[in-house]
Amino acid sequence: MKHLVGKKMTTKVKFMGEDVTIRKLTVAEILKIQDANKKAKEGDEIKTLGLVIRSGVEGAEELTDDQLTSFPLDELSALSSEVVKFSGMNADSGN
Secondary structure, eight states: OGGGTTOOOEEEEEETTEEEEEEOOOHHHHHHHHHHHHHOOTTOHHHHHHHHHHHHBTTOTTOOHHHHTTSOHHHHHHHHHHHHHHTTOOTTTTO
């Protein structure tokens, strides 16, 4: 099993009509997102959304907050939900 440490699992999903590659989040990344979500104040939800997308979408790591907020919210939410679902978490309950 040790040879699997660091292996990335990916799949393609649609975002704004285009294919993007998402990857399964590690336990450490999930814990970081859950911690950020717990600490988030009302109105900070977009920061948590950005953390999920930057962590789980190939090529999104370097997106700035301004770039992220230029996308339609429903598209970002759907993409974030795909990352969460692919990573084995329930999008509704956060675990």
